[in-house]
Amino acid sequence: MPSIENLSGWGNYDQRKCLTKYLNSSSALRHWVTSNGDSFIARGFGRSYGDAAINSTGHVLHQCYRNRFLVFDEASGKLICEAGVSLADIISVFLPRGWFLPTTPGTKFVSVGGAIAADVHGKNHHVDGSWGKFVQSFELLLPNGEVKHCSRIQNQDLFRSTIGGMGLTGIILTAEIQLIPVKTAWVKVDYKRTKDLNDTFAIFAKDAAKYRYSVAWIDCVSKGKSMGRSVCMFGNDADKKEVPNLYRQTPLSVTPKRNKTVLFDFPNWVLNPLSTKVFNFLYYAGNKNCTKLVDYDSFFYPLDSILNWNRIYGTRGFVQYQAFLPPKNAEKGYRKILEQITKAGFASFLAVFKSCGSGREGLLSFLDEGYTLALDLPNTGENLQALSRELDKIVIENEGRLYLAKDALTDSTSFAQMYPQLPEFKLVKAKIDPRQQIISEQARRLKIVEEK
Amino acid sequence: MKETTVIFGATSGIARALANELAAGGDNIVLAARDEEQLKAMANDLRIRHQIKVGRVYFDALDLEDHTAFWQETLKTDAGMPTRIVLCYGYMTDQEECQNDQGKAKRTFDVNLISACSLLELAAAYFTKNGSGTIAVISSVAGDRGRASNYIYGASKAGLTAYTSGLRNRLCKKGVHVITIKPGFVDTPMTKGLINLNSPLVATSEKAAIDIRKAMDRKKNVLYTRWFWRFIMIVIRSIPEPIFKRLNL
Ligand SMILES: Cc1cc2nc3c(=O)[nH]c(=O)nc-3n(C[C@H](O)[C@H](O)[C@H](O)COP(=O)(O)OP(=O)(O)OC[C@H]3O[C@@H](n4cnc5c(N)ncnc54)[C@H](O)[C@@H]3O)c2cc1C
Numbered sequence: 001m002p003s004i005e006n007l008s009g010w011g012n013y014d015q016r017k018c019l020t021k022y023l024n025s026s027s028a029l030r031h032w033v034t035s036n037g038d039s040f041i042a043r044g045f046g047r048s049y050g051d052a053a054i055n056s057t058g059h060v061l062h063q064c065y066r067n068r069f070l071v072f073d074e075a076s077g078k079l080i081c082e083a084g085v086s087l088a089d090i091i092s093v094f095l096p097r098g099w100f101l102p103t104t105p106g107t108k109f110v111s112v113g114g115a116i117a118a119d120v121h122g123k124n125h126h127v128d129g130s131w132g133k134f135v136q137s138f139e140l141l142l143p144n145g146e147v148k149h150c151s152r153i154q155n156q157d158l159f160r161s162t163i164g165g166m167g168l169t170g171i172i173l174t175a176e177i178q179l180i181p182v183k184t185a186w187v188k189v190d191y192k193r194t195k196d197l198n199d200t201f202a203i204f205a206k207d208a209a210k211y212r213y214s215v216a217w218i219d220c221v222s223k224g225k226s227m228g229r230s231v232c233m234f235g236n237d238a239d240k241k242e243v244p245n246l247y248r249q250t251p252l253s254v255t256p257k258r259n260k261t262v263l264f265d266f267p268n269w270v271l272n273p274l275s276t277k278v279f280n281f282l283y284y285a286g287n288k289n290c291t292k293l294v295d296y297d298s299f300f301y302p303l304d305s306i307l308n309w310n311r312i313y314g315t316r317g318f319v320q321y322q323a324f325l326p327p328k329n330a331e332k333g334y335r336k337i338l339e340q341i342t343k344a345g346f347a348s349f350l351a352v353f354k355s356c357g358s359g360r361e362g363l364l365s366f367l368d369e370g371y372t373l374a375l376d377l378p379n380t381g382e383n384l385q386a387l388s389r390e391l392d393k394i395v396i397e398n399e400g401r402l403y404l405a406k407d408a409l410t411d412s413t414s415f416a417q418m419y420p421q422l423p424e425f426k427l428v429k430a431k432i433d434p435r436q437q438i439i440s441e442q443a444r445r446l447k448i449v450e451e452k
Numbered sequence: 453m454k455e456t457t458v459i460f461g462a463t464s465g466i467a468r469a470l471a472n473e474l475a476a477g478g479d480n481i482v483l484a485a486r487d488e489e490q491l492k493a494m495a496n497d498l499r500i501r502h503q504i505k506v507g508r509v510y511f512d513a514l515d516l517e518d519h520t521a522f523w524q525e526t527l528k529t530d531a532g533m534p535t536r537i538v539l540c541y542g543y544m545t546d547q548e549e550c551q552n553d554q555g556k557a558k559r560t561f562d563v564n565l566i567s568a569c570s571l572l573e574l575a576a577a578y579f580t581k582n583g584s585g586t587i588a589v590i591s592s593v594a595g596d597r598g599r600a601s602n603y604i605y606g607a608s609k610a611g612l613t614a615y616t617s618g619l620r621n622r623l624c625k626k627g628v629h630v631i632t633i634k635p636g637f638v639d640t641p642m643t644k645g646l647i648n649l650n651s652p653l654v655a656t657s658e659k660a661a662i663d664i665r666k667a668m669d670r671k672k673n674v675l676y677t678r679w680f681w682r683f684i685m686i687v688i689r690s691i692p693e694p695i696f697k698r699l700n701l
């Protein structure tokens with residue numbers, strides 16, 4: 001039966017009516033793409049913020065039923081699974097056996113396919129790199145029905161374009177991932193407060209390399225002298241001896257927290273500049289310098305305990321603006337960005353800052369050596385679009401780029417400036433998809449795919 | 453006692469959730485379905501997640517002549533001799549299509565009712581000989597009363613409900629238990645595009661699976677899942693026919 005759904009990204013910004021399909025097997029998918037000339041895009045769990053997993057003129061192919069583990073090697077930690085497996089699933093099955101994700105985004109409700117397509121990064125990027133680094137190979141279904149085994153040795157061009165390629169090169173059917181051994185489910189975290197942006201950069205330069213995990217929450221409400229003050233969190237995997245007494249016998253298990261659900265869209269005014277200010281003030285004040293043992297769930301996924309927290313932004317939705325800047329321009333660039341946001345009368349509820357290591361796995365991968373800052377901005381219509389254009393200018397001036405998994409607003413010219421590898425990507429895409437059957441709203445907006 | 457449960461129609465949405473639920477409880481599982489790729493994937497998945505024994509058997513409900521052979525295969529896997537079975541497959545297509553296409557109407561009865569009778573008699577004979585066992589069959593609330601929008605499928609499920617109640621009556625004296633499962637709305641590939649998934653009446657397949665596992669463990673006779681469907685169906689059955697026939701249902 002044809003099924004129609006109102007789909008948007010996690011930001012609930014710009015919903016579109018889409019035809020959807022839920023297919024269980026790769027043979028059913030292969031049959032669908034070859035016998036049906038319709039355009040399509042794959043969708044994992046819809047955790048990308050913008051319009052990457054939406055296609056309103058063709059089909060959206062949900063991958064959530066393709067969630068089976070196929071091979072696990074207990075000795076090496078090598079896992080082969082279908083691409084609709086969620087990171088949450090991997091953790092719940094393998095953490096108790098002493099294996100964890102090699103790196104993880106700030107939510108565990110993403111699919112393996114979505115993690116490859118966005119080449120996601122975690123708090124350990126500055127040490128370990130992005131998700132793509134731990135992907136040994138994958139099977140890719142092309143629009144002509146062929147299934148290609150892609151790795152660093154076979155079909156390298158497809159491998160490099162699919163990692164970070166936002167689903168535009170085919171449907172990832174299965175993937176081979178390297179899990180890493182851990183002794184405990186705990187992280188030992190040092191909290192350090194900084195007094196301004198300069199101080200934040202100084203602490204990262206001095207300390208980040210000593211820790212496997214580094215991240216900072218930036219107070220982007222305070223202006224003037226304390227602009228950019230933050231709470232930095234630096235962590236390392238905890239040893240068995242360090243685990244809290246109560247858990248020492250079972251260091252790999254953490255009592256699952258009760259998840260809360262937001263039952264309705266909050267009124268649009270709930271998150272306003274004032275409530276945001278109060279939150280930012282309290283968060284800064286509440287986090288003094290200290291060292292704590294934190295379970296993996298609270299450390300990596302603080303937002304996951306409220307299942308659909310995106311609804312607190314109300315029906316208008318929100319966007320996340322996440323920009324990478326190279327080391328030499330980062331401090332001055334982010335200062336400009338923060339100033340621009342305050343000037344435009346916006347206040348970001350959450351602003352997350354990180355340092356990143358060098359090397360991009362995919363042609364359109366996001367991070368390289370430098371820094372990234374992510375900001376939540378409520379959808380105020382025209383205002384937000386104007387602000388986003390201003391911010392894009394700053395990012396381009398400073399030789400940075402936006403994260404496709406978060407982007408909802410940028411235009412094709414800015415995008416092409418941020419991603420000089422685009423022509424190379426388009427060549428690969430033209431080879432495997434001459435009819436341009438695979439397309440998303442994002443690919444249309446950014447002219448990654450140009451319809452004739 | 454360690455159970456070995458055979459799931460017919462193992463690739464269905466409800467069956468996939470049920471296989472996980474039963475395996476988490478320690479059952480060994482035999483998967484029977486017609487999609488070999490998925491069978492293999494599911495078997496590996498269950499082994500990896502739950503470290504249990506899993507067997508798999510090719511099974512097409514419509515190959516009636518081969519049912520005996522299919523059944524024999526389920527006894528031979530390394531998951532052990534079956535102690536219970538669940539029948540999870542089903543066929544539902546648009547009512548209007550069924551009205552206009554004899555073939556589809558026939559298929560509805562062949563899959564949902566005729567094949568079930570054939571398969572369940574084989575299981576009944578096997579469990580009777582053992583003097584124990586559980587047979588769980590997924591019927592539907594749609595079989596409780598025929599409605600304009602879905603009465604051909606409904607009739608096939610009504611037949612299945614009557615069949616299982618008779619079978620229960622017969623096997624009760626032989627130590628074999630029969631459960632009739634009547635799901636309401638469950639979010640699976642079967643219902644995508646047909647029901648509003650945000651409705652409070654729609655259950656996830658995981659919830660339905662927990663209900664089914666408990667009903668099997670507790671040897672219930674008739675299970676409505678979710679529970680409130682029992683009451684919804686009492687109301688629907690009690691509407692007098694002169695009124696019912698005028699309703700848009
Ligand atoms: C609270 C929150 C925190 C986050 N934190 C981080 C973070 O710290 N770091 C980070 O990097 N990201 C982060 N993200 C973004 C998220 O990790 C990415 O957007 C990820 O791609 C989402 O995966 P998904 O399965 O939901 O994919 P979707 O959002 O459904 O799809 C994303 C893209 O992947 C493609 N895709 C999905 N499955 C397949 C497949 N099988 N084959 C081919 N293409 C496919 C889609 O076509 C689309 O282009 C965060 C998101 C949220 C909501």
Ligand SMILES: NC(=O)c1ccc[n+]([C@@H]2O[C@H](COP(=O)([O-])OP(=O)(O)OC[C@H]3O[C@@H](n4cnc5c(N)ncnc54)[C@H](OP(=O)(O)O)[C@@H]3O)[C@@H](O)[C@H]2O)c1
Pocket residue numbers: 461462463464465466467485486487511512513514540541542543544563590591592593594634635636637638639640641642643
């Ligand atoms: N979902 C609901 O709301 C709901 C409500 C009431 C009752 N039910 C009943 O619950 C049961 C499970 O349904 P579901 O919702 O999980 O549906 P589903 O995911 O659509 O599964 C239907 C299954 O039946 C299998 N099947 C169909 N014809 C077959 C044949 N000839 N031989 C073998 N297998 C065959 C299909 O196998 P393939 O994968 O090979 O196609 C598929 O796995 C069905 O009996 C259904 O009638 C469901």
